Amino acid sequence: MGRLCRGHPGRRARGPPVTPNPAWRKSSRCASNTCVEAAPIGDTVLMRDSKHPGQAPLELSAADWAGFLEAVQAGDYEEAV
Template identity: 50%
Template sequence: MHEINAAPWRKSSRCGSATCVEVAKVDGRFLVRDSKNPDGAVLSFTEEEWAAFVEGVGAGEFHF
């Protein structure tokens, strides 16, 4: 857990005071967590999974 908490977490500047996700890259994997609950669950994605997600966001696949 210490390695995860010590990771260089990044949060979007668009979050403001709202709940956002934070992203960090550790050992070639992308980690995602809730910014309001940094000790909670952490999702882990491979570089390929992360690239597919970023591509999908850019293509508007997650626009509701």
């Protein structure tokens, strides 16, 4: 698997989210079931692998999520695809 959130120490795996049914969303560009899904919960964003929805999601701060999105848009994760 490729790098995750390089330079963003706030990411961490947790147990089941506090919200029982978070509203998971994935990119409209995702044409398969091999995508990252995100669910905003208050001032954090949960992130999970759509292939393994039962695993504990990563919990990112809003700043870490914004940094992750910037890195994706910059092409920092192209080699992971």
